[in-house]
Amino acid sequence: MPSDPSPKSAAPRRSPARAASGATPASSATVAPASSGLAGTSPWTYAPAPESREIVTIRQRYGLFIDGKERAPSGGEVTITYNPATEEPLAEVAKGTPADADRAIEAADRAYRKVWSKLHPRERAKYLYRISRILQERSREFAVTETMDSGKPIRESRDVDVPLAAAHFWYYAGWADKLEYAVPGRRPEAHGVVGQVIPWNFPLLMLAWKIAPALAAGNTVVLKPASTTPLTALLFADVCRQAELPDGVVNIVTGPGSTGMSIVTDPRVAKVAFTGSTSVGVTIAKGIAGHGKGLTLELGGKAANIVFEDAALDQAVEGVVNGIFFNQGEVCCAGSRLLVQESVADEFLARLRDRMSMLRIGDPMDKNTDIGAINSKAQMETIGELVASGVAEGAQIWQPACDLPTRGWFFRPTLFTNVAQSHRIAREEIFGPVLATITFRTVAEAIEKANNTAYGLSAGIWTEKGSRILQVASALKAGVVWANTFNRFDPTAPFGGYKESGYGREGGMQGLHAYLRSS
Template structure:
């Protein structure tokens, strides 16, 4: 009787709110322009491999033009503009983002593969909130504790990843503009579309030309931008490998740098935890955004005395995750962003098998087209396994156990990364004891993967340096 109930009928969000152009140019000096060399790349919907649009590839000459436009805007308009006026532009942008949020949510799901539930309820609200938050700072910078007369740096080169395309754009552009800098931003090559719509929003807001420039392209474009001599600041979110390359590139220059890089977050579950919420936190920690999250809780450290119980609950819970069409409002797990990323996840998971860890996969059918990887849990993992050390950046959880709080902390910290960690315990003093000892920039206790524009975010060690969000987020864009 109950068998066929709640095979939830499809509940797709309408695509009609999105008006995609077949091709996009570069956004330089307030207008869309063709690239000098006329090269382009195709961006596809990872859920069905359909081509969404062609996007220009910016070469060195284009980057040069963009930086020059940003410099001009900085010197003639944006730098001299009173903070209160800058603020109003940012408020205006924030409002337009709210007004066009459904369109942008759908677009982001199309281009990225993440579920509409997340773009609609997480990405877009946070994007607008970031602009609102930093808008308010623009005329209050003297009160930020960053010197009596804080000044902008100049032109900021910003390179962002594909996992939260528009949110990462907001994290970069909002504080840069609030502090009086101008920007040249390069979105990821697999997810350029929401940044290009953001360019339209800048036009709609009548933002002075050159204040925001968007150059699309791949790694080569990013390198040209970072290395450009006219840039005063580099802000990057992405892999630790590229972060190191950038740190080398800017060595010996006066360019200021903030880097938000990879992670291998430990999610520590003590035996006195609120187990059902801990299980939710584990699921959110690793399966939110298909695990394409630098601060994912990809290493579950569970106290041995409750490990069996937790794993049983976890597997039962994972089995209820709904994987499929990113635009279906009931989808929990969407598509892997690209074929390359899928290959990487498969490769590292294969290494997990080879190293003797036990793989468990949620029973779910994978769509025949597109890039998909089912929620996966490896048990019997030790610190020595590569899947416990390397960032997989996919829906793959490695489970380790511990016996004592000290062992938990020791294992959690035993990594070159230091971005995030989770702590689950009903005992306040143990939570604080653990949080104090974890070498990570964000500690979620009895929760996971929470973000807020007022809350600084960033890593220790090889997870990068500098903070984004909050008052701390201004620091990377200000000369005291």
């Protein structure tokens, strides 16, 4: 068993920092200096409020979940998953090989033909309801495990990831015996075996987004979790066991990207779903070209969060902060470009800096933490490299003064101003707590700049004028537009991208379509 990272040893010594100008936050219209220093101790001190990890038993080693049973990897190799907040190892996880993928696909294929496709749709629905209920019952366990494995704040895993995952199973459960209503005029049929590869930023939630509609539509699943965040998927295997889901209906194969490729390219896999980077998405799409498989891709993003001069500025500040710092900015739909109207830019940025100075960065297990740990060392380096490029290309950087924990992978929330659209920080997905500010004068310019990206996943609009919201929302080339809100998700609301952010939708009736073929 890897050493037990207790909350005490993991807890960074925080001293929440406040910028001097933030003493009366948001009430002052004065412009803060570009980089205000620390002014002594904040009146807003928080006692540590660590979530207990007692509820979770992380085993020393996890195998693969194939055909309803835990199996050792055929190659005998394991990888270690770390707690990003402490850099301590959590568990050894099987390094699945192409041979393991083959075995999982065989099990899924058999389960599809012999059991799952023969089941009355009503019974499929009841299995999904069971899974949803178990996720609700074990939600604390999932939230704690998720936070330990991914570095995200417990507040988010507890209030967002896990409840939404359960809600997705609940929502799609009801579709299982109503599929003909989802495809009017056509006869819905399952594909058979579905191959799914998911990322590390929302490990359990992405699993739910993938598995729930797939099973509801009558498919069986082989899923590969991200190699740095496998634990909640392996815990989900135990939920399948508790739900008495027939063997082979869900198979979970941990391992590297190459194992994922052998899953999606297997001829028995009729439909592929991938969430992750655009470059890997392109590799997958090319790898299965001509195979006749169904494919949906949910890829990168570079969302613009547009603040107009008539916006409710304090609400907009909250929305912009939530847009980029939710889950450390490791969100494909993160509002990573702030487009602010020139007339209110100074005032808005002053309030934004104030608000950023109050963000609490540190132990993800602390219930007061706003920004947790970056998922991996590799991701830390990527963020660092892009931030350095922003400075080198001439953008102005500002970071709140705050102490970071001495251990673990933490990145200071970062605001760039004077950003040109050609800068890498304005074009490339950073996947970290880094916001690039661009100003505009007219509505047309805002739309033009917002759409000036290869991506098209999401966007935000902040204005009190309803007709402008509808005008801008319809002009934005983005699959999800949040007006006077940001980063909202719901199983009934389709999510997915335009352009190089991928194709297909997850959530809602539209999310079922990819998992059905209609003859």
